Amino acid sequence: GRYAPTEESGLGSTTYFPRVITSQEPPLVFVRPDTVSGSAGLCLMRLIGSAGNWTGFYVRALDALxxxxxxxxxxxxxSAQAVAQLGMRLWDGSSKMLFDSGTACAVFTRAFQNWTYERSDQDPQGLYRNYYSVPFNFPQNEFMLINSFSMDMVTGGTRGRRLYCVWDFANSKLTARTVALSNPYAFWLPTLFAKMNS
Structure with missing residues (x-):
């Protein structure tokens, strides 16, 4: 489907899935921002719902720039869902559906964690911002796992590093940004990409 601005003066986006996801584990959300002349930044992703009843997700633009x-x-x-009209289905011994031939699957295409440290600065509140990047060609059929960018990272202090992701289309690179009270330079977050195979 598509996600689009729904709140916060166009900075926030809440998207509901076409059908409830009933897995106990949180689903994996893969995104591909529309190509723009500058950059598209996403942060603060969170899933909506709870175990057995996942209904959507929220994501926010990095800022107004x-x-x-x-x-x-x-x-x-x-998990599999009964979506095929014809095909094959498999169940386990407790009648839980394991496979439906109509359920599309995610095919992982690449992963990396070889981020290059670019620079650091401080925001107006005095928080440290670190910038990391990797060259990237942004194919149209490849989506990035955004769940990885939904959690704060460890800093060694009481407050974690907030994490942001920026698709810098103008410069053909993917950028990660961290914001924290302290300034650790290590950054080994694996970034996963996939395409949907129906």
Whole structure:
């Protein structure tokens, strides 16, 4: 489907899945922002719902200088759903569906964690911001797992590093940004990409 601005003067986006995801594990959300002349930044992703009843997700634009949250997404769960009219289905011994031939699957295409440290600065509140990047060609059929960017990272202090992701289309690179009270330079977050295979 698509995600689009729904709140916060166009900075926030709440998207509901076409059908409830009933897995106990949180689903994986893959996004691909629309290509823009500058950059598209996303942060603060969170899932809506709870175990057995996942209904959607929220994501926010980095700030007013990056594009509004517009793009495509797909969601993957660790379960099958009865969606095929014809085909094959498999169940386990307790009648839980394991496979439906109509359920699309995610095919992982690449992963990396070889971020290059670029620079550091401080925001107006005095928080440290670190910038990391990797060259990237942004193919249209490849989506990034955004769940990885939903959690704060460890800093060694009481408050974690907030994490942001920026698709810098103008410079053909993917950028990660951290914001924290302290300034650790280590950054080994794996970034995963996939495409949907129906």
């Amino acid at each position: 990056t594009a509004q949250p517009n793009g495509r997404y797909f969601v993957a769960a660790f």
